[in-house]
Amino acid sequence: RKEVEQDPGPFNVPEGATVAFNCTYSNSASQSFFWYRQDCRKEPKLLMSVYSSGNEDGRFTAQLNRASQYISLLIRDSKLSDSATYLCAVTVDSNYQLIWGAGTKLIIKP
């Protein structure tokens, strides 16, 4: 079993819809959690850190479920520009090394 797993998608979603996807992790000692966005042939860019209490940034909401060992990303009122691959990353030790999921591809259709 991979340490961090994501549904590869693609998720095909109409513009304006709400979409959510999850990322599961296997190590219960994981400490920090992140969502990154990666556009085609570009570098990953930090989208959000995921806090225990959940956090929101505009149309984006991230949540952590430690009991079931997953994090989620919710995108409301999706825009064409939200089309990208969303990567999740978790740390498992004090060295802060990140373990990465393979990404979920999101396609927003007009």
Added chain:
Amino acid sequence: DAGITQSPRHKVTETGTPVTLRCHQTENHRYMYWYRQDPGHGLRLIHYSYGVKDTDKGEVSDGYSVSRSKTEDFLLTLESATSSQTSVYFCAISESNVPEQYFGPGTRLTVT
């Protein structure tokens, strides 16, 4: 955007030749990382550095070496390139005691 550059951005090389990729940062961050990204895989850590001359192996270090002689530069060397090392290579940086990493634009390496 974090000040991270990578060079070259694209390279085609032949099997058996040595290749060096460079990562340069202007943020004075302590930690630097080299990843490779391949279809169907997440980013996989090759090597990382936690200070000048301080480096350690990551998940997929075989066939790669690194050096860091200055805070701002982190070099990745493929001693004898193989076709399995065809990939996109990303450099990342982070400050001490925080896990968030910031990435350079990547280098696309093709080994023929």
